[in-house]
Amino acid sequence: MSIEIEFIQEYEPELSEELLALLRQVLEEAARTEEVEGELTVTFVDNERIHELNREYRGIDRPTDVLSFAMNEEGEEEMEIFLDEEMDDMPNMLGDVIISIPKAQEQAKEYGHSFEREMGFLAVHGFLHLNGYDHETEAEEREMFGRQEEILNRVRLTRE
Template sequence: MSIEVSNESGVDVSEEELISVARFVIAQMDVNPAAELSMILLDLEAMADLHVRWMDLPGPTDVMSFPMDELEPGGRPDAADPSPSMLGDIVLCPQFAAEQAKAAGHPLAHELALLTVHGVLHLLGYDHAEPDEEKEMFGLQRQLLADWYDDQAALYHRTRQGERDRHLLDRTSDFHNHPDSL
C-alpha cells in the first residue's frame, strides 16, 4: 500500500502516525492492499481556497476528500481482476484541526487521526448528508479509530516486551560467557 504525505501546512505533525491510521483503516475496510492514497496538509489560506473552489463554501475546513476511483469495501463484485487503484486525495488543515482539538479538549494528533479516518471513509463512498448515513459513518469512524488505538497499544506492548526479552537474553548470554562477572 502506497501512502504519500505532503505537508505544506507549516505545522509539524507526525506523518508516520497519519500513514499508520490511514493504512489501518484501508486494511480494515478490505481495500486492495496495493491501493494508493495521497495525503496533503495545507495551511488555512490554501484550504479556504480549495473549500470555495470545490464546495462553494467560504473559509477553511478541517478535511476534504477527492476520490479517484470508485472503490467499495471488499472490492467491486463486477470487476474482473481486483487490481491496485488510486483511492484519491485527503486534504487536511492542521491549523483548523488544532482549533477543533482545543475546543474538544484533546490533542491535535487525535484530531488529525480522526480526520484521516473520516477522509478515508469519504474516499470509500461513505457520506453523512442524511441522518441515517451520518449515524452509519460516524459509528464506523468511532469504531475504526478505537480499533486503531487498540492496535497501536498492542504494538507498543509487543515492542516493549521484545526489548525486555532482548535485554534478558543479553544478560543471559553475558552470564554464560562470563559467569564470574555477575
C-alpha cells in the same frame, strides 16, 4: 490489504515523523477495515489553501478541516471504456485527502482532546469519504461516524 500513502507537507512547520507514522497506522487500519487496496495522498495545508479549495470545488466560501477528492467516483462510466485486462495491473488510485493543520489544532482544543486524535479522526474521515461514505442524512452520519470510532479505537486513538 495493502495501501500506499504519500504525505505532502505544504504547511510549516512540518509534522513530526512520529505523527506521520501514527497517521499511516490509522489509514492502514482503515484500509484493512474497509478491505480496500490502493494509493492515496494526504496533503497538509493552512487555512488559506483549504479555504481556496473549498470555495473552488464545493462553492463554500470558508476554510474547512478536511476535503476529499475521490479518483474512483461511482458512476463514471466513461472511464470503463478505457479499462481492459492490461489495466488490471494498475494501482487503485483512491484519491486525495487535504487536511488543514490550523483547523485541526483549533478543533482539538475545542473538543478537548489531543492534536493526534484530531488528525487521526480527520484522516479517517477523509479516507471514508474516498470510499463512498457520507453524512448527508442521520443514518449515513451514524454509519460513517460509527466506522470512524471503530477504526480509531482499534489503534487506541480514543477520546480523552
